[in-house]
Every structure is written in C-alpha cells, then in structure tokens.
Amino acid sequence: MADAFSAASIADPMIPRVARVVKRRREIADVVTLEIEGGAFDFAPGQFNMLTAFGVGEAAISVSGDPANSARLVHTIRAVGAVSRALTELHVGEPIGLRGPFGRGWPMQEAEGSDVIVVAGGLGLAPLRPALYRLFAEREKYGRILLLFGARSPADILFRDELEAWRGRLDIEVVATVDHARGDWRGNVGVVTTLLSRAQFSASNALAMLCGPEIMMRFVANALLERGVAQERVYLSMERNMKCAIGWCGHCQFGPVFICRDGPVFPYSQLRGLIAKKEI
Amino acid sequence: MIESIEHIVKEHRFFAGMDAGFVALVSGCAKNARFDPGQYLFHESDSADWFFLLRNGSVAIELRDPARGAVTVQTLHEGDLCGLSWLVPPYRWTYDARAIDLVRAIAVDAACLRRKSEADPRLGYDMMKRFMPPLVERLQAARMQMIDIYGAHG
Numbered sequence: 001m002a003d004a005f006s007a008a009s010i011a012d013p014m015i016p017r018v019a020r021v022v023k024r025r026r027e028i029a030d031v032v033t034l035e036i037e038g039g040a041f042d043f044a045p046g047q048f049n050m051l052t053a054f055g056v057g058e059a060a061i062s063v064s065g066d067p068a069n070s071a072r073l074v075h076t077i078r079a080v081g082a083v084s085r086a087l088t089e090l091h092v093g094e095p096i097g098l099r100g101p102f103g104r105g106w107p108m109q110e111a112e113g114s115d116v117i118v119v120a121g122g123l124g125l126a127p128l129r130p131a132l133y134r135l136f137a138e139r140e141k142y143g144r145i146l147l148l149f150g151a152r153s154p155a156d157i158l159f160r161d162e163l164e165a166w167r168g169r170l171d172i173e174v175v176a177t178v179d180h181a182r183g184d185w186r187g188n189v190g191v192v193t194t195l196l197s198r199a200q201f202s203a204s205n206a207l208a209m210l211c212g213p214e215i216m217m218r219f220v221a222n223a224l225l226e227r228g229v230a231q232e233r234v235y236l237s238m239e240r241n242m243k244c245a246i247g248w249c250g251h252c253q254f255g256p257v258f259i260c261r262d263g264p265v266f267p268y269s270q271l272r273g274l275i276a277k278k279e280i
Numbered sequence: 281m282i283e284s285i286e287h288i289v290k291e292h293r294f295f296a297g298m299d300a301g302f303v304a305l306v307s308g309c310a311k312n313a314r315f316d317p318g319q320y321l322f323h324e325s326d327s328a329d330w331f332f333l334l335r336n337g338s339v340a341i342e343l344r345d346p347a348r349g350a351v352t353v354q355t356l357h358e359g360d361l362c363g364l365s366w367l368v369p370p371y372r373w374t375y376d377a378r379a380i381d382l383v384r385a386i387a388v389d390a391a392c393l394r395r396k397s398e399a400d401p402r403l404g405y406d407m408m409k410r411f412m413p414p415l416v417e418r419l420q421a422a423r424m425q426m427i428d429i430y431g432a433h434g
Contacts, residue, residue, distance in 0.1 A: 122430035152430040179425045183342065183350040186380060190354050191421045191429075198357065213429040219420075 016097030046105025052097025121212025150192030203228030331363035337383035366390035
C-alpha cells in the first residue's frame with residue numbers, strides 16, 4: 001500500500017509554481033491586493049496559498065478573491081515583515097511563487113439554510129471575502145446574512161467601495177464600526193463586539209464566521225455563545241507562523257492541531273479550551 | 281395621542297421589568313428631550329445635571345484634542361444610555377455628546393434621581409443593577425480600543 005507520506009506525494013506541494021502579477025491595487029496605507037495569473041486556481045473560500053517573493057522568502061496569505069474565478073487568483077497582503085513587504089512591492093508583470101491552496105476553509109455547505117453572521121476585523125475581511133462572494137452568488141441558499149466589520153479608523157477600512165456596495169443591497173445587512181474617528185465620520189464608533197447586541201438573527205439556526213485579531217475573535221465568539229449560538233456553529237480563522245503548509249514542520253502547531261493542515265478555519269468548540277491559554 | 285412620560289419610561293429597554301412604583305419615582309425626575317443634528321447634549325466639564333436614555337437617533341461621544349479636533353470614541357444608538365458622569369462626584373461631564381441625527385431622548389434629572397435613591401435604597405440598588413452592565417461593557421470596549429487590536433501586531 002502506498003504510504004501517504006511517500007517521497008512522491010510530498011515533493012509536489014513543496015515546489016512553488018511561477019505565476020505573474022497582472023494587477024496591483026493599494027487598498028489602504030500598508031495593504032496591497034495582487035491579482036495573479038498563470039494557470040487554473042481552484043480554491044475553497046478560506047483557504048490560503050504560500051506566496052514567494054523570489055530572493056526574499058515565502059509567506060502564507062489567504063485568498064481574497066472570488067472562488068468562481070479560477071483564472072485569476074487574488075491575494076490581499078499587509079506589509080508587516082520582510083517577505084510580506086516584498087510581496088506588496090511586486091509590480092505588474094513580475095513573477096511570484098505560489099504553492100497551494102492549503103487548509104480547510106469556511107463551512108459553506110453547513111451554512112446553507114442558516115442565518116449567517118460574518119464578523120471581520122481589520123485585514124480579517126480579506127479571508128472572508130471569498131465566502132461573502134459565495135454567499136451572495138448563492139443567496140437563495142441562506143437565511144439572513146449579516147456582515148459586521150470593525151477597523152481602527154475610517155482610513156483603515158478595507159474594501160471600502162465593496163462594503164458600500166454591499167450595504168446598498170436589500171438582502172444583506174452590513175454594519176461597519178471603527179475604534180475612533182474624526183467628527184466628520186457619520187458611521188458607528190465602538191468595538192465590533194458591541195454590534196452584536198443589536199444584530200438580529202435566529203441564534204438557534206445561525207452559523208458565524210469570524211476572522212480578525214485573535215482577541216477580537218475570542219470576545220465575539222463568547223458574545224455569540226451568550227446570544228445562544230452553538231459553539232460548534234461558530235467558526236474562526238486562525239493565524240500562526242506557517243512554513244511548510246502541510247503539517248510537517250510544526251511551526252504552526254497550536255496545541256494538538258496544526259493550523260495549516262487542520263485549519264486555518266476551526267469550529268470554536270475545537271479551540272475554546274486552547275485559545276485563552278497563554279502557554280500555547 | 282400624547283404619551284405620558286411614565287409610559288415612555290416604562291417602555292424604554294433600560295427600565296425593562298422595573299417595578300411600577302420605581303417607574304413612577306423615576307418618571308417624576310424625567311422629561312422628554314429633543315436634539316437637532318449637530319446639537320450637543322452636553323459638553324466636557326459642564327455640570328452633569330441630566331443624563332439621557334435615547335429613544336431615537338444616534339449620539340457621538342467625543343473627546344477634544346488640540347491637534348486632531350473632536351475625536352469620536354463611541355457612538356450611542358436607540359435604547360442606549362448616554363451619560364455616566366452624574367453617578368459619581370464631582371458630577372461633571374468628562375466628554376462631549378453630540379447628536380449625529382435627530383435625537384429624541386428621556387432626560388433624567390440626576391440630582392432628583394440621586395436624592396430618591398438615597399431615600400429609598402431599594403430604588404438605588406435597582407438603578408445600580410441597571411447601570412452596571414453598560415458600565416462594564418464600556419470598560420471592556422475601552423480596554424480593547426486601548427490595546428489597538430487592529431495594529432500591525434493584530
């Protein structure tokens with residue numbers, strides 16, 4: 001019987017293919033979206049790729065584009081370290097390395113027939129955007145759809161044009177909030193957890209997808225549980241330092257799981273006992 | 281038909297489930313208030329003589345910074361409590377509250393309610409239990425804002 005970890009099966013996922021940047025867009029001060037072409041890119045919402053800035057290194061970046069478009073891959077990247085900065089500085093026409101897609105994504109099928117609560121904080125909107133595209137494309141399959149989005153300030157709101165367009169739809173509810181704002185901001189100010197108290201949904205038939213700073217996800221998850229949402233129906237996208245992306249190297253180990261292989265999307269029921277432990 | 285202030289107080293979510301006798305006591309300190317967009321409910325350092333329970337509209341809680349001007353740190357909406365500084369001496373506002381749009385509210389005379397709460401500790405205890413949840417929620421929110429969760433480390 002063939003060994004699942006045979007040399008033949010492990011060689012391919014570690015070798016990046018070469019694609020090209022075909023479009024680059026600056027979203028906010030330190031965040032850039034790259035559109036990439038170079039073959040077919042099938043992926044599930046919530047999955048990630050390992051992107052290579054040649055000569056600099058490799059970083060795990062979630063796919064932020066429409067899963068219906070397999071000809072063009074979209075990644076939204078924040079410049080926080082040497083590799084991510086090099087990726088954000090790539091120009092149209094330049095090569096980029098790509099391995100993936102990896103990981104388990106959002107539970108789109110499980111969400112069917114449910115009210116779907118999407119809570120994003122900061123750059124966390126990027127890994128959720130493919131799920132939102134899928135929800136909108138198959139709108140009839142879902143109950144109420146709520147998108148609650150938090151950012152540091154109005155200048156830090158990601159995908160602002162799209163958020164405004166989505167807010168104009170009559171079949172979804174979009175609420176954005178910022179931590180602080182100047183006087184000319186007419187929108188909501190306050191942490192994203194406070195939006196939940198006013199959100200209307202059926203707790204017994206709701207499924208939540210959360211992505212953002214871990215502390216935000218913890219508090220939102222607990223607030224959802226207080227509202228009566230089952231912990232098995234609250235999903236979080238976790239982030240850790242991923243290297244191999246296939247569960248070999250252990251860099252992204254989080255207690256008994258590997259974020260790259262077993263996640264990055266997990267039900268809160270699986271993480272609840274781990275996420276508040278400072279030793280992990 | 282004009283609603284009585286007692287009925288308005290009773291229907292506000294802040295007073296949900298309150299004993300009818302206490303509703304009457306609170307209503308004796310309350311009146312209706314209306315603020316046009318841009319109008320201030322109160323200003324920093326003014327005496328905190330009234331607090332407000334929002335019925336419609338939104339209010340921006342602002343801090344003034346010489347370099348940045350007015351910075352909104354919280355918005356309040358229908359059903360929310362606006363104003364906590366009246367609870368503790370020296371009873372002065374520590375921020376500005378500005379109506380973002382047309383605001384209708386129940387305005388409560390703070391000194392009147394403090395006096396009635398001192399006279400009837402059962403009312404005082406009931407009020408304390410109603411004020412604690414928003415206080416704790418705002419403290420928690422302020423902690424999250426303070427650590428800047430969306431920063432580069434977030």
